[in-house]
Amino acid sequence: MVERRKPIKVNEAIERLMVYSVKGNQEMIPIEQSYGRFLGEELIADHDVPLFDRSPYDGFAIRSRDSKNASRETPINLEVIGEIGAGSVFEEPIGEMQAVRIMTGAQMPEDCDAVVMLELAKEFEEDEKSYFQLKRSFHSGDNVSFKGEDTREGTVLAKKGTYINPGVVALLATFGYKHVPVTKKPTIGIIATGSELLQIDEPLQPGKIRNSNAYMTQAQIERAGGQAIYYGQFSDQFSVCFEQVKNALEKVDFLITTGGVSVGDYDYLPEIYEALGAKILFNKVGMRPGSVTTIAEINGKLLFGLSGNPSACYVGLELFVRPIIRTFLHSSQPFVKKEVAVLGGDFPKPNPFDRFVRADLTYQDGKLIATPSGLDKSNVVSSLASANVLILLPGGTRGYQKGSEVKVLLIEDQMGTTYENFNRK
Amino acid sequence: MVERRKPIKVNEAIERLMVYSVKGNQEMIPIEQSYGRFLGEELIADHDVPLFDRSPYDGFAIRSRDSKNASRETPINLEVIGEIGAGSVFEEPIGEMQAVRIMTGAQMPEDCDAVVMLELAKEFEEDEKSYFQLKRSFHSGDNVSFKGEDTREGTVLAKKGTYINPGVVALLATFGYKHVPVTKKPTIGIIATGSELLQIDEPLQPGKIRNSNAYMTQAQIERAGGQAIYYGQFSDQFSVCFEQVKNALEKVDFLITTGGVSVGDYDYLPEIYEALGAKILFNKVGMRPGSVTTIAEINGKLLFGLSGNPSACYVGLELFVRPIIRTFLHSSQPFVKKEVAVLGGDFPKPNPFDRFVRADLTYQDGKLIATPSGLDKSNVVSSLASANVLILLPGGTRGYQKGSEVKVLLIEDQMGTTYENFNRK
Numbered sequence: 129m130v131e132r133r134k135p136i137k138v139n140e141a142i143e144r145l146m147v148y149s150v151k152g153n154q155e156m157i158p159i160e161q162s163y164g165r166f167l168g169e170e171l172i173a174d175h176d177v178p179l180f181d182r183s184p185y186d187g188f189a190i191r192s193r194d195s196k197n198a199s200r201e202t203p204i205n206l207e208v209i210g211e212i213g214a215g216s217v218f219e220e221p222i223g224e225m226q227a228v229r230i231m232t233g234a235q236m237p238e239d240c241d242a243v244v245m246l247e248l249a250k251e252f253e254e255d256e257k258s259y260f261q262l263k264r265s266f267h268s269g270d271n272v273s274f275k276g277e278d279t280r281e282g283t284v285l286a287k288k289g290t291y292i293n294p295g296v297v298a299l300l301a302t303f304g305y306k307h308v309p310v311t312k313k314p315t316i317g318i319i320a321t322g323s324e325l326l327q328i329d330e331p332l333q334p335g336k337i338r339n340s341n342a343y344m345t346q347a348q349i350e351r352a353g354g355q356a357i358y359y360g361q362f363s364d365q366f367s368v369c370f371e372q373v374k375n376a377l378e379k380v381d382f383l384i385t386t387g388g389v390s391v392g393d394y395d396y397l398p399e400i401y402e403a404l405g406a407k408i409l410f411n412k413v414g415m416r417p418g419s420v421t422t423i424a425e426i427n428g429k430l431l432f433g434l435s436g437n438p439s440a441c442y443v444g445l446e447l448f449v450r451p452i453i454r455t456f457l458h459s460s461q462p463f464v465k466k467e468v469a470v471l472g473g474d475f476p477k478p479n480p481f482d483r484f485v486r487a488d489l490t491y492q493d494g495k496l497i498a499t500p501s502g503l504d505k506s507n508v509v510s511s512l513a514s515a516n517v518l519i520l521l522p523g524g525t526r527g528y529q530k531g532s533e534v535k536v537l538l539i540e541d542q543m544g545t546t547y548e549n550f551n552r553k
Numbered sequence: 554m555v556e557r558r559k560p561i562k563v564n565e566a567i568e569r570l571m572v573y574s575v576k577g578n579q580e581m582i583p584i585e586q587s588y589g590r591f592l593g594e595e596l597i598a599d600h601d602v603p604l605f606d607r608s609p610y611d612g613f614a615i616r617s618r619d620s621k622n623a624s625r626e627t628p629i630n631l632e633v634i635g636e637i638g639a640g641s642v643f644e645e646p647i648g649e650m651q652a653v654r655i656m657t658g659a660q661m662p663e664d665c666d667a668v669v670m671l672e673l674a675k676e677f678e679e680d681e682k683s684y685f686q687l688k689r690s691f692h693s694g695d696n697v698s699f700k701g702e703d704t705r706e707g708t709v710l711a712k713k714g715t716y717i718n719p720g721v722v723a724l725l726a727t728f729g730y731k732h733v734p735v736t737k738k739p740t741i742g743i744i745a746t747g748s749e750l751l752q753i754d755e756p757l758q759p760g761k762i763r764n765s766n767a768y769m770t771q772a773q774i775e776r777a778g779g780q781a782i783y784y785g786q787f788s789d790q791f792s793v794c795f796e797q798v799k800n801a802l803e804k805v806d807f808l809i810t811t812g813g814v815s816v817g818d819y820d821y822l823p824e825i826y827e828a829l830g831a832k833i834l835f836n837k838v839g840m841r842p843g844s845v846t847t848i849a850e851i852n853g854k855l856l857f858g859l860s861g862n863p864s865a866c867y868v869g870l871e872l873f874v875r876p877i878i879r880t881f882l883h884s885s886q887p888f889v890k891k892e893v894a895v896l897g898g899d900f901p902k903p904n905p906f907d908r909f910v911r912a913d914l915t916y917q918d919g920k921l922i923a924t925p926s927g928l929d930k931s932n933v934v935s936s937l938a939s940a941n942v943l944i945l946l947p948g949g950t951r952g953y954q955k956g957s958e959v960k961v962l963l964i965e966d967q968m969g970t971t972y973e974n975f976n977r978k
């Protein structure tokens with residue numbers, strides 16, 4: 129007897145799920161390991177930038193009032209009484225008609241208020257003293273970068289939950305974060321089920337296929353910012369499977385199972401959820417692939433029952449697991465970025481349900497083009513390698529023509545988006 | 554006296570540099586660690602996909618000839634003599650007017666040549682035997698996925714040098730790669746120079762700034778696919794600096810120095826190159842920032858002398874170091890992807906040289922929009938955190954208006970592009 133399940137919409141599934149999202153705790157890690165992690169607290173400027181008035185050029189620091197009468201017709205000569213390398217401070221007084229050679233980035237001497245660029249100064253020596261000739265006047269502040277003009281001490285430079293890219297690393301270093309507060313990665317257990325699955329290193333056998341979902345989901349979890357823990361694959365016996373799920377659940381923040389969520393005779397997951405006393409949030413979603421995606425909750429901990437079909441498993445992870453991982457990491461934009469693209473090939477299949485199609489993203493004259501992978505069936509496997517977007521084709525249509533405008537999910541993007549933007553039609 | 558240097562164009566600099574690119578060797582790593590690495594050899598299908606004729610649906614495997622006369626008016630009854638779960642093989646003979654229940658993905662029995670979907674079969678029991686009624690005929694091959702129809706054994710599924718994303722991981726698992734051949738990461742030494750630099754955990758001092766380049770470049774190298782080795786920062790003494798460069802050079806595939814390449818009195822790098830006997834490929838590039846970028850070669854090993862200015866250092870790494878790293882990894886698309894975008898804000902500065910401007914990439918109605926970071930100067934520091942493209946503004950212009958079409962380098966993209974595309978105007 130086939131169990132009847134009532135499909136719900138993708139957005140309703142997400143809303144039911146997000147009720148159980150949780151946020152992770154902080155840990156401190158060395159800055160050298162921070163790339164690709166997520167900030168565990170606000171990044172705050174601990175000092176003004178620049179920290180002091182400084183010269184943005186190689187040149188001469190002067191007192192601008194000395195240059196008041198300088199012109200092409202009436203050049204003036206200023207005496208060079210010293211030099212300031214980057215990192216040095218010049219503490220001697222600078223008198224009338226005196227100047228100091230200054231390097232890019234060096235701190236302005238207290239008595240000076242303008243910088244003459246090197247190319248405007250004609251240097252010469254006289255009586256064993258150094259001078260330069262100047263043919264124009266300068267105002268106070270000319271060519272000076274002022275303390276705090278880039279950023280003020282106390283400014284929030286990046287929010288908690290920000291993805292740490294190389295630019296963020298530069299800021300962390302600038303503001304002295306030798307150790308960086310990041311959110312601990314959520315641990316996500318993976319259990320593969322399916323009597324057709326071979327271990328990756330087993331010889332091929334009639335009727336069987338190798339388990340690819342376990343490895344694919346590990347990579348997807350890593351991309352999303354989580355820590356995958358693989359518990360192995362289980363097939364035949366309900367009791368073994370049940371024990372594995374129960375044990376794994378105690379050790380992880382979230383648990384993913386692949387396979388076993390259909391209504392076939394070998395699909396144990398519904399039984400396991402029942403035996404665990406888990407509350408099923410939904411067990412059918414009006415989408416393809418992945419309609420049998422089942423998500424349950426027990427004591428506030430989420431169990432993701434992803435389909436055993438690799439495409440469905442892939443889509444289910446990006447739609448349902450990724451926002452839970454990113455919310456754990458305190459991101460305010462935990463959803464996959466959703467944008468508009470031009471369809472790069474016909475998609476003639478009628479579409480009663482929302483469909484997510486793996487596709488290649490390219491660009492043409494500044495526009496996004498998304499071309500479904502594997503339109504040519506002989507190429508369906510290899511095209512998965514380059515797929516970097518999911519095209520979302522809403523249900524209730526009779527297919528799409530090349531050139532149509534479609535929505536795409538940018539699965540390689542790390543910035544993400546809010547639920548509001550994700551859910552926008 | 555200011556040394557005269559002759560600037561060369563960015564593309565000429567790249568061409569001089571790429572002459573010394575080298576390719577790395579292979580290593581085997583567990584598939585669980587392969588995400589984000591680069592394939593060290595072609596990924597080849599070691600078997601047909603599907604491996605056997607299989608059912609794409611839950612249903613009944615039949616001999617199509619038995620259904621020849623079935624219609625709404627003359628339904629037929631087929632006897633169900635067994636079932637085939639995914640992963641099982643049904644080896645008994647199937648006689649006239651007999652069928653077998655078959656699960657999604659299961660291997661077709663030898664005697665059958667079509668699959669009836671579950672919803673078209675009206676099941677019933679009679680005399681303790683199972684039957685279903687069928688009201689239409691099927692052709693041989695209906696609803697069967699044939700051996701090899703997705704991909705043929707021996708097909709190249711991904712080229713050497715491909716970035717391993719989760720889709721590639723799925724393919725590797727499908728084809729039994731428990732260990733994955735990847736190219737060893739190139740090791741890239743980093744030495745920071747500059748008498749103005751404080752260690753990251755030193756208290757602030759007048760005239761000094763914290764060393765951010767060392768950490769930023771480590772993150773950029775990691776993003777590009779290399780392995781950074783930080784040798785520390787050196788400032789005051791030529792001899793110390795020289796020894797450090799010399800020692801580091803022996804241990805790494807490439808060496809980056811930050812700072813010390815200007816013509817200032819404290820810029821030792823030109824002297825160090827000379828003392829090493831290194832050949833300078835160029836020491837001035839017609840670009841901003843980063844005009845003092847200097848690249849040298851000794852015994853075929855590249856020394857990247859990046860500017861000490863953080864923006865210039867960042868740009869120099871993406872333009873010059875990244876393609877060397879990606880070529881080492883056997884990528885056929887080692888350059889940063891270059892595309893067209895709409896300028897999201899005015900850039901009023903006249904532009905005698907090619908200028909690379911860090912910017913935020915957004916999307917609007919399927920178009921790329923690039924908005925320069927830090928147009929508002931008070932925001933210049935924090936905007937670095939979100940910058941994910943470099944806008945390329947060609948030299949010889951008087952500024953750009955919002956809405957202009959510009960070229961952008963997609964620094965977060967992992968696919969890359971060829972030199973031919975990178976160099977296209």
